[in-house]
Amino acid sequence: MGNVSIVVGAQWGDEGKGKWIDILARDTEIVARFQGGNNAGHTLYVDGQKVVLKQIPSGIFHPGKISTLCSGVVVNPSQLVAEIDMVAAFVKLVPERLWLSARAHVISPWHIHLDTKAESEAANPIGTTKRGIGPTYAEKANRTGIRLGDYVNNAHRQDWYETLSKSNPKFAAHRQAHADQWQEFEDAAAKLAPFVVDAEHMVREQIKAGKRVLLEGAQGALLDINHGTYPFVTSSETAAGGAFASLGFAPRSIDKIYGVAKAYVTRVGSGAFPTELKDSVGEHMAKVGKEFGAVTGRPRRCGWLDAVALRYSGAISGYDGLILNKMDILTGLDEIKVCIAYEHPVHGRIENFPWDHAILAECKPVYKSFKGWTEELPQGGKISDLNKNALDYVNGVEEILGFPVSMVGTGVNRQDALFR
Ligand code: GDP
Ligand code: IMO
């Protein structure tokens, strides 16, 4: 059995990964983010105070643990400096505790400009977070990007400016027109330099030495660049497999893989969403669940749990267990539904999540119904402590999915967690 565990989003993001990483980090020595950038917003509560982490891994509030960003992450330097300062109110971050991969690519003001421009000019915008994520990954794939190790090296950073300016006059013009943004970008380099290391090598050494590592995903499986609802996806590999590529380690080191799902579904941005509700139930989920984006503040679209999508998500990442989160938000609803199949006007009944976004957009959900409950859910304890209807729902979901629900979330705090 290995000593590396992975926690990923099982839906379209914002499932509550931050809270669960914070809980599971208790039993680990290192927490590593393996993809995404500051498009992520992971919320947790430290001593009752709400904290939203965008780049720093969510295990950071456990004293003495190491946090690291691996090669598959894209880093916004000035935002990361601001986040290190924000976290300093709780824990002082020294380089021994925060390892930033020299291989991670850097988001610059230019990439943010490109993202914003593409979204504003698109006929069908993706609804990105406008954080420059797509253009930075595109530049990486195009082999014209800048990695953190080169960014913190003054000469290499200047070389990158020069190379890009020569090949693209608009880049040079942007640097001139937005000198303040580029100055901020420059200033962050010296501040981050002490943290930049060969993080992948260091983590592998720790794995070899028997230390436990928890890999933190951002976004969710349905936003995966390969397996998600393309083109309405993010630009990285959000499913569990992305972790192997980013960190560079043997899959046999894996112990457990967990997917985090809400007990319903939310989605921010555009794209098909078969179980979306535009009625009073959807409003209940949005209002009680406080469904507003942690990064952009946009309202999240809400709907019933989609088991077709979740089975697919489980198949991609191989969950040992599903974490069914925010169960408390369903309290008070008379009836709770789970989508078990889709009905398509041409293709009939569909049980496998379609690769074609146009087909998904035409799918209507086929529901199985469960009885609701009005009792408050326990804050802490065992899943079997749930009231009968809530327990029937959890067991029903497990049966429909074909893999275990191993944890349940019933509130925003660390202790609001039920285990099997
Ligand atoms: P992440 O991106 O997956 O880490 O999730 P976000 O932080 O973007 O969104 C999850 C939201 O739900 C946050 O506001 C959390 O504080 C909140 N949350 C997490 N778990 C629970 C839960 O079990 N119950 C309730 N009511 N809220 C939760
Ligand atoms: P966490 O880690 C929810 C969505 C955006 C958009 C699409 C592409 O907090 O779960 P991008 O800026 O990545 O190019 O946007 O992906 N998106 C998220 N949705 N949670 C996130 O992160 C997200 N990160 C990106 O809304 O639809």
Ligand code: MG
């Ligand atoms: Mg989030």
